Amino acid sequence: MTDLHTALQEARALALALQERAERMPGGRRSARQTRVAEAQRLLAALEVIAAHTGNEATPPNAAGDHPFHAGFYPTDAGPRPLYHLSAEDRLRVVPQLDAAQCRRALALPGLQLTVQRALERRLRQLAREGAA
Incomplete structure (x- = not known):
């Protein structure tokens, strides 16, 4: 950490x-x-x-919009708190919806699970083949 x-x-x-x-x-x-x-x-x-x-x-201000695994907001008395997909299972469900820039940002995240990293790399190759990268 x-x-x-x-x-x-x-x-x-x-x-x-x-x-x-x-x-x-x-x-x-x-x-x-x-x-x-x-x-x-x-x-x-x-x-x-x-x-x-x-x-x-637990989350830096204004990071929710840039985070590829942003899952929404949770209302609190202190204001809305961003929520993130943290488990590999949840993140793997999100990967097919990411574009090339989001995949690159996700690959730069600290503590990224190996299976998620591999899925992101596959997604980038897929997007490159389709001409979207």
């Missing part, structure tokens, strides 16, 4: 993934499931406090 911005992004993605995984746990072990969901929610809340006190946000 290179800086606080990247660390907060990765920690939020991990916390959301943990919460999602805990919510999909089988119902037989209800107390363990509730505990994991609560832990993920506390982690998310702690990350928000850290971001607020350091003056950093």
